[in-house]
Amino acid sequence: MLHFKSIGTPLVLALALFAISGCEQAEKSAQQVLNQAAQSAKDAIDKTNEAAQQALSEATGSQAQKKPSDTERDDSAQDI
Template structure:
């Protein structure tokens, strides 16, 4: 019976270490997924903004203002 107790403590410690390393891996995976989702959302916002600007230019008939306004949109997108 003494033999089982001496194995029990290292086993509990080993399981705790495995659980902690599993949590770290899950955290890294979740962070990676969040980064990918944020990048996809940014791309979708940029494409929507581009399409809206193009539609506005076509509706107003001004092609030149679209090119002049583009650097401002890029700067504001970086602030977010």
């Protein structure tokens, strides 16, 4: 007859080993999900930065064209 104590200890150790390997797999999966989320966030930030840079260059470019230069302003003041 088998004693419960002689089977129990290896069984507990085996279950603990399975639990640990399951935790490692869960940790790897979680790390992959976090890496994908970080990459997505980085891509979103990069796209937002590009759009902001483009908007800024368009805004400053159009304002620079609308403003008269200093020499034009001096000439118009002298005409008066």
